[in-house]
Amino acid sequence: DTGVSQDPRHKITKRGQNVTFRCDPISEHNRLYWYRQTLGQGPEFLTYFQNEAQLEKSRLLSDRFSAERPKGSFSTLEIQRTEQGDSAMYLCASSSPMKAGEKLFFGSGTQLSVL
Amino acid sequence: AQKVTQAQTEISVVEKEDVTLDCVYETRDTTYYLFWYKQPPSGELVFLIRRNSFDEQNEISGRYSWNFQKSTSSFNFTITASQVVDSAVYFCALSEANTGTYKYIFGTGTRLKVLA
Numbered sequence: 001d002t003g004v005s006q007d008p009r010h011k012i013t014k015r016g017q018n019v020t021f022r023c024d025p026i027s028e029h030n031r032l033y034w035y036r037q038t039l040g041q042g043p044e045f046l047t048y049f050q051n052e053a054q055l056e057k058s059r060l061l062s063d064r065f066s067a068e069r070p071k072g073s074f075s076t077l078e079i080q081r082t083e084q085g086d087s088a089m090y091l092c093a094s095s096s097p098m099k100a101g102e103k104l105f106f107g108s109g110t111q112l113s114v115l
Numbered sequence: 116a117q118k119v120t121q122a123q124t125e126i127s128v129v130e131k132e133d134v135t136l137d138c139v140y141e142t143r144d145t146t147y148y149l150f151w152y153k154q155p156p157s158g159e160l161v162f163l164i165r166r167n168s169f170d171e172q173n174e175i176s177g178r179y180s181w182n183f184q185k186s187t188s189s190f191n192f193t194i195t196a197s198q199v200v201d202s203a204v205y206f207c208a209l210s211e212a213n214t215g216t217y218k219y220i221f222g223t224g225t226r227l228k229v230l231a
Contacts, residue, residue, distance in 0.1 A: 031217070033219075040223070041224070042119075042121075042206050042224050043160070043206070043219075044221070045218045050216075055215070055216060089158065091160070093160075101148035101165060101167055101210060101212065101217065103150065103162045103165055104162070104219060106152075106159055106160040107159065108157065108159045109158050109159070111158075
């Protein structure tokens with residue numbers, strides 16, 4: 001069990017550029033979540049995958065955001081035409097499929113800075 | 116609507132003091148789960164405890180204890196004899212069983228500073 005890994009740890013980009021983040025969940029976990037955390041706030045839910053199916057998207061996820069989990073394993077989160085307001089920590093989490101209330105295992109996050 | 120409130124933004128204590136972090140939640144669901152996570156400066160959220168809505172027993176784990184009271188919709192966290200290593204941001208979270216996604220709703224966190 002190597003835990004949830006996210007890449008890159010830090011990303012600095014200029015406004016208007018596209019960025020893509022990757023998340024590798026714990027191997028047997030079929031549930032995968034993306035959260036966004038801004039300074040002084042708690043993580044906010046963005047989207048949820050069960051296997052390769054994206055089952056829920058938050059209203060926070062504008063049209064510039066897209067997430068995929070093509071084979072039900074790793075996931076990517078892409079932000080197109082980045083804006084300064086996108087600057088945040090993007091957290092990925094996974095959990096096992098057994099039942100409700102399972103704890104989430106979080107990665108260390110990708111810190112995005114949009115200049 | 117589901118909501119988690121952590122009214123204490125920041126708490127400072129001197130080492131060995133006891134400290135309680137408050138968490139109040141709102142939900143219409145009868146089956147739900149409550150969690151506490153610790154976020155040290157490294158950024159990774161570390162799981163501390165999970166309680167379901169049908170189990171109001173308080174729990175103790177070493178220096179940590181949790182008080183769950185459905186009557187006041189609270190799930191408070193106490194650290195006894197605090198240590199400098201306890202310094203972190205602590206988040207309370209709620210997950211409703213009927214959502215299907217079991218997503219968490221987090222509070223805004225309480226930053227705990229333990230001074231030597």
